[in-house]
Amino acid sequence: MMAVKKAKRKNAKKKRVRKVVKTKTKQGIEWNRDVALVTFVAAALITAVALFSVYLIMTSSELKLSPEKAKKAALNFIQTNLVEEGTKVSIPEITEEHGLYKLTVVLSNENASNTVTSYITVDGKLFFTGEKLTVFNVPEYLIPS
Numbered sequence: 279m280m281a282v283k284k285a286k287r288k289n290a291k292k293k294r295v296r297k298v299v300k301t302k303t304k305q306g307i308e309w310n311r312d313v314a315l316v317t318f319v320a321a322a323l324i325t326a327v328a329l330f331s332v333y334l335i336m337t338s339s340e341l342k343l344s345p346e347k348a349k350k351a352a353l354n355f356i357q358t359n360l361v362e363e364g365t366k367v368s369i370p371e372i373t374e375e376h377g378l379y380k381l382t383v384v385l386s387n388e389n390a391s392n393t394v395t396s397y398i399t400v401d402g403k404l405f406f407t408g409e410k411l412t413v414f415n416v417p418e419y420l421i422p423s
Contacts, residue, residue, distance in 0.1 A: 342400045355405050355416050
């Protein structure tokens with residue numbers, strides 16, 4: 279009975295011991311399959327992280343409009359939503375301040391001319407103007423691509 283128990287223990291130990299399989303490459307280098315698998319997974323993860331980082335960099339730079347495009351978006355928005363027909367709108371100056379574009383907007387009609395300082399976000403989605411802060415969402419179709 280004792281011999282049977284010892285034989286079962288040996289068989290159980292053999293089953294628990296993981297068999298290491300090595301393969302030879304053309305150059306004669308031996309590779310453990312587990313090491314090769316871990317290396318492959320690590321390389322795949324590094325590649326995925328690198329590609330995701332490049333994607334984030336590319337998309338974040340596309341979100342910022344150039345000053346000229348921001349000027350066009352603001353001009354389109356003002357003419358479409360804020361002034362009466364017949365009012366001439368021009369933006370002679372645009373500068374970037376604190377992550378926003380600061381616009382000098384000149385409104386003129388037959389009788390008078392008025393200069394207003396306005397702001398538009400660098401992505402062109404929010405426009406605001408006035409002594410009291412008035413914020414407007416700029417529709418996507420007014421933002422030049």
